[in-house]
Amino acid sequence: MKAFFYKLLVFFLVLMLPLYGLEKYYDYYFSKNLDSCNKPLWVLKQQQQHYDFAAIGSSRVFNMLDIVSIEKITGKKGINIAASGSGYAENYLLLKQFTKSNTISTLLVQVDVYSLDAHNAFGYPFHDYLYLNKLNDAEVDSIYRDNVPALRYYSWKFLPFTKYMEYSNFYSFYKVMRGGYECSSSFLDTTKGTFLVDGSEAATAEKSDKNQQFKYRYIDAKDMAYLEKIISYCRSKNIRILFYSAPEYAKSFALQGNRDKLFKEIKQLAAKNSITYYNFETPSVKLCNDYTLFKDNTHLNIKGSLLFSKQFADSLKQQL
């Protein structure tokens, strides 16, 4: 039995060598060949730029905040660094990586009942497969350790190549052989990171509220901790923070249990940190009551997004 285990051990050590080499090559290769059509990877591709403002959050920023409109009105240079379905942990990672080679003066942080409860509201709040090649970076590593189940994290960390094996469709061998991604230039360059979407599912919701169900929303401790990390990181980098809540179709407010309590806490957090807070998610905001401006209950369509971005830009004029 001893001889068997000895041989087995030698075999696995020999196997680890090419796997280690492959992991290093993949790390290098995928840090140089980023898919520009993938939003978070597009963000990481930006280099040596200064932005007067950047916006961070989930799809309610990525698909709703038109940077070009804001730039026109304010005359300031901006970028949308939000990613669909991402929670504050991923936002924090993106912000830190982005500011390693870029600078920003003001950060617009979208806060709402979903982003503070991302672990329940989003199916995949931390897109762990996107930043695997940066796992050697101590900051990225600590975020992974905090957000990835222990078994996966330690196998990725200590068993060479397992991280790429798990996402072999994304990090395909053919991509490496073929020489990278086909998407070398991106529409995101033109839109400054925004992707507006059209549609009118909210019109259906107007007729029937069965599309959405009542749900209690809570502040998830982990999401709140990462929002606080974003605040203190910005402080340390001398980046000014502004909070805002993007419009949501007013009829869906009634479907959010604890809504008032959560918004009270957002206001308290903003006040505690002397952060200006713009709330566009109240029934008094006209936009929220017009279902023709919504793609679905939580996302504005193109017309709505342009209207909202102009309104927001007007408010921001004095601040930026």
Place this chain on the structure above:
Amino acid sequence: MLFNSIDFILFFLVVTPLYFLLPFKFRWLMLLLASCYFYMAFVPIYILILGATIVIDYFAGIWIERSSGRQRKLLLVLSLISNIGVLAVFKYYNFLNENFSLLTHSLGFQNPIPYLSILLPIGLSFHTFQAMSYTIEVYRGNQKAEQHFGIYSLYVMFYPQLVAGPIERPQNILHQLKEEHKFNYTNATQGLKLMAWGMFKKVVIADRLATMVNEVYDHSELYTGIPLIIATVFFAFQIYCDFSGYSDIAIGAARVMGINLMLNFNRPYSALSISEFWGKWHISLSTWFRDYLYIPLGGNRVAVPRWYFNLFCVFLLSGLWHGASWNYIIWGALHGFYLVFALLTQKYRDAISKAVGLKQNALLYSLVQRLITFILVAFAWIFFRAKTFASASYIVSHLLDFAPNFSNFDTVKLVYLGKDSGTFLTALVFIALLQWIEKKQAEPANVNLFSNRSLPLRWTFYLLLMLSICLFGVFHTNAEFIYFQF
């Protein structure tokens, strides 16, 4: 717990050494607890159903052995009813109710019987059939009733074959579970090699083919002709590699511990006829049906019409065993039809082959036979894979529609089934490699195709196998084994 997961690798790395390190008297208990843990990793509560059938069959076995005559028969029937009852409730109730609803609806009234909101316990058909084979063998006097409740439980629950077979016979495995197995170098290396080969078939071939097959079968209405044919051929290899891969891992995991499970696949696509195919495909199930249904029905020792009926009936039930849906029943019926048709036309087919000179050329004759058998099997797989009867009908009716819609011509969709050429061509290369290796291994001179080579050559091959798994394997968390659902 899936065999193609890190969880299973860790589980295996703990359970196997523990098995050899523990004193013999505790091994069954450790294996039983490990098997419970393995099963409960899916849906924990369903262990209660498994537990209930184990208790019933354990006592049924003892009582059957002690009784005789009508009472013996009655006890067997009660045990079989309890097993089939569990299957009926969890697997067939909603299907029967749905069809009853269609009937009542066509007669103009509503079906008052409610539907059950239940999940099918994983591997139910496998362990139920294994449990039934025990009571039947005890009834027939071929197997002594097991007195040790723990060993009997382990017979039903032995983790490598618990959720997807092979469906073992008590004569083969019960005594092995009671024997002391010392660590054996040959068993351990052979077991690990079989596991690695099974993993290669599953994650490199089956799961990669699945990405293309799913693209076509999930949107079949977008395709006609060649892509439908390619996807169907790919599915034939996907299901083979998926299921035989599982069996290889199961057999390998048991062999490392010195326990031999029965062979479940033997190069089924090399079969020269449908009847030969069934002697090579899911052998543990086809022999189960042969031993416990076909032969008791009279087999071929009855009048010819009754023989045909027996054959058809067995395959119809085999289809129903796979799933509660008309598609599976049609799949089974098709195989039954193939067999009956083959018997009916044997004389004429032989005459035609002779007349055209095919029989004189043995190689060409066997090639044609293999090809026809494969086409028939692959055609039947359409009903097995399609989600609905409507989808299967569409595929069948558009299989030979070779006019592509040039207004919407998309090479990636039409030729590469939604994937890039690399994925498509690699899949073809791996299928060819699989066929070559399995053919070579089947030749008596090459039983140990790699084992008898020099150490550097062997290790190079094993390293390449492992590296292929790492580089080309698909490790999605939802890449379940197809046969788990049965």
